[in-house]
Amino acid sequence: MSNKTYDTIIIGAGWSGAIAAKELASKGHSVLVLEARDRIGGRARTWSDNDKNTIDLGCSWIHGYKEGNPAKGLAKDLGIEAILPQPAEGLVYGPDGPLSSSQAASLRSSLSSAQEAFKLPHPSPPSTTSLASALLSSSSPLFKSDSKSSSDPSTTTVDSTSPANPSEPTSNSTSSVDQSLAEGLARTLEIPLGLKLENVSLKWSGWESTTSFAGSDAAPEGGYQSFVEKVLKSGQVDIKLNQKVQSIKDISNGVEISTSNGEKYEGKTVISTIPLGVLKTLPSSFFQPELSPKLQSIIKGTNVGTLEKLLVKYDKAWWPNSTEVGSYTFLPTSNSSQLDKSSSLEDIFNSSSLVTANFASKSSTLSTPQPILLTYLSETPAKLLLEYPKDKVIKAFHEILVKRLQPKNQVAEPVEGELTNWLKDEYSLGATTTPTIVSENDERSPMDFKELGRPVWKGRLGFAGEHTEMEHRGSVAGAIVSGLREAERVDRLLNLLKE
Numbered sequence: 001m002s003n004k005t006y007d008t009i010i011i012g013a014g015w016s017g018a019i020a021a022k023e024l025a026s027k028g029h030s031v032l033v034l035e036a037r038d039r040i041g042g043r044a045r046t047w048s049d050n051d052k053n054t055i056d057l058g059c060s061w062i063h064g065y066k067e068g069n070p071a072k073g074l075a076k077d078l079g080i081e082a083i084l085p086q087p088a089e090g091l092v093y094g095p096d097g098p099l100s101s102s103q104a105a106s107l108r109s110s111l112s113s114a115q116e117a118f119k120l121p122h123p124s125p126p127s128t129t130s131l132a133s134a135l136l137s138s139s140s141p142l143f144k145s146d147s148k149s150s151s152d153p154s155t156t157t158v159d160s161t162s163p164a165n166p167s168e169p170t171s172n173s174t175s176s177v178d179q180s181l182a183e184g185l186a187r188t189l190e191i192p193l194g195l196k197l198e199n200v201s202l203k204w205s206g207w208e209s210t211t212s213f214a215g216s217d218a219a220p221e222g223g224y225q226s227f228v229e230k231v232l233k234s235g236q237v238d239i240k241l242n243q244k245v246q247s248i249k250d251i252s253n254g255v256e257i258s259t260s261n262g263e264k265y266e267g268k269t270v271i272s273t274i275p276l277g278v279l280k281t282l283p284s285s286f287f288q289p290e291l292s293p294k295l296q297s298i299i300k301g302t303n304v305g306t307l308e309k310l311l312v313k314y315d316k317a318w319w320p321n322s323t324e325v326g327s328y329t330f331l332p333t334s335n336s337s338q339l340d341k342s343s344s345l346e347d348i349f350n351s352s353s354l355v356t357a358n359f360a361s362k363s364s365t366l367s368t369p370q371p372i373l374l375t376y377l378s379e380t381p382a383k384l385l386l387e388y389p390k391d392k393v394i395k396a397f398h399e400i401l402v403k404r405l406q407p408k409n410q411v412a413e414p415v416e417g418e419l420t421n422w423l424k425d426e427y428s429l430g431a432t433t434t435p436t437i438v439s440e441n442d443e444r445s446p447m448d449f450k451e452l453g454r455p456v457w458k459g460r461l462g463f464a465g466e467h468t469e470m471e472h473r474g475s476v477a478g479a480i481v482s483g484l485r486e487a488e489r490v491d492r493l494l495n496l497l498k499e
């Protein structure tokens with residue numbers, strides 16, 4: 001047992017824990033951060049190669065950079081440059097090869113109209129209705145082209161977590177668009193959503209667009225992991241890595257934390273930033289006394305999504321227009337409803353909508369473009385691909401790229417590759433929380449995220465993390481706002497306890 005009683009013990013050294021720790025320390029409180037991993041950052045994890053090129057494998061974008069995201073000010077304070085990528089062409093590939101820019105623009109425009117049409121519809125539909133049932137219905141605006149013109153229809157920024165960021169419409173005609181291509185593009189929405197359209201509640205669809213930071217996106221130079229490290233290390237904080245917390249106990253006038261390597265720590269207060277995916281799996285003895293049945297039921301019912309990244313690095317960039325194109329969107333060449341656990345790697349890739357960011361482009365966020373492609377995998381392909389060894393997935397993906405991009409000459413295999421597994425990572429167990437899912441009896445709503453952030457044990461046990469912020473859940477901004485919120489609350493509580 002450590003003989004020091006900390007004012008606050010923070011569990012988790014991701015974004016929310018780092019911010020809460022820094023804030024509380026700056027107010028003169030003694031703070032200990034306990035982190036299960038051997039590194040700081042949590043879902044901020046940055047890949048780098050021998051040449052020190054960095055690419056984020058967890059969070060990568062400061063969404064709404066110019067629209068108030070608090071990460072902007074933090075980056076400025078720490079002297080971290082934020083890179084706003086230049087707009088670049090985004091190519092869309094159908095089963096027969098690249099679509100013309102007007103065809104791609106028409107598809108994007110229809111998707112945009114459909115998304116607008118299904119934002120907070122009135123009268124509100126029952127909570128059992130899914131976004132898919134409206135978006136993919138035969139009468140959906142998705143399948144109609146009623147667009148106006150635009151000067152450069154194929155131009156989008158390389159915001160790969162919003163891959164279906166539509167460009168402006170192209171013509172004044174009203175006609176129908178190719179249904180399977182339109183659905184293929186709509187399925188790219190499953191990447192940022194973290195789940196299938198069939199599971200997204202129509203009732204709450206688009207609700208977050210009124211609250212979350214959006215508009216311009218920027219990437220922190222050097223990656224998000226070193227950014228959060230700098231934030232945490234800028235405070236007078238004790239940090240202990242490799243400390244997997246296994247119980248949090250309410251004792252008189254404080255809390256006792258036990259870790260799996262037999263250590264015990266005492267604090268006046270504790271803030272848990274343990275991700276929702278992990279909270280779902282904790283034994284009931286983790287919190288002593290147990291959390292209320294209501295809170296346990298919200299933890300169980302609120303959803304954590306799947307989003308994985310597949311990185312391939314080559315000796316040289318061989319793909320078309322490699323210096324100009326910002327991203328390649330591959331629409332399925334076959335039907336995804338046939339996919340199951342026995343599907344081949346080729347079938348999984350062919351049946352999925354994939355968005356690939358091109359780091360060889362002049363518009364990439366790297367200071368010197370590199371022959372690297374980073375592909376975003378939505379729930380269906382991610383879960384199936386993760387059943388295979390990483391090397392096989394990388395090899396199969398290379399073969400798919402060659403088949404679809406049709407280089408004139410033979411191309412060598414990747415020199416490096418990486419496939420994330422946030423889904424099975426024991427300290428995240430999923431990517432982030434998702435928007436509200438379909439549910440019986442109106443059980444689920446964005447209020448769940450507010451409930452997950454309510455303190456218990458007379459305020460001595462608080463919760464922070466992206467899953468505790470109703471307005472900004474699922475983002476770095478949500479983690480930061482939650483950390484600030486808890487730091488302010490715990491500061492007030494500690495000051496009261498001193499009186």
Ligand SMILES: Cc1cc2nc3c(=O)[nH]c(=O)nc-3n(C[C@H](O)[C@H](O)[C@H](O)COP(=O)(O)OP(=O)(O)OC[C@H]3O[C@@H](n4cnc5c(N)ncnc54)[C@H](O)[C@@H]3O)c2cc1C
Binds near residue numbers: 011012161243245467
């Ligand atoms: C692939 C991917 C892409 C993303 N892209 C973006 C993006 O572009 N922009 C954006 O804004 N957001 C993005 N996000 C979301 C963003 O990464 C998260 O919202 C944010 O990092 C969450 O921070 P957090 O502090 O809530 O949780 P975490 O970063 O997960 O921190 C929680 C910490 O708790 C630790 N922990 C868990 N259990 C224990 C235990 N028992 N004992 C001690 N420590 C424990 C974990 O190891 C972890 O370090 C992305 C996420 C993923 C996975």
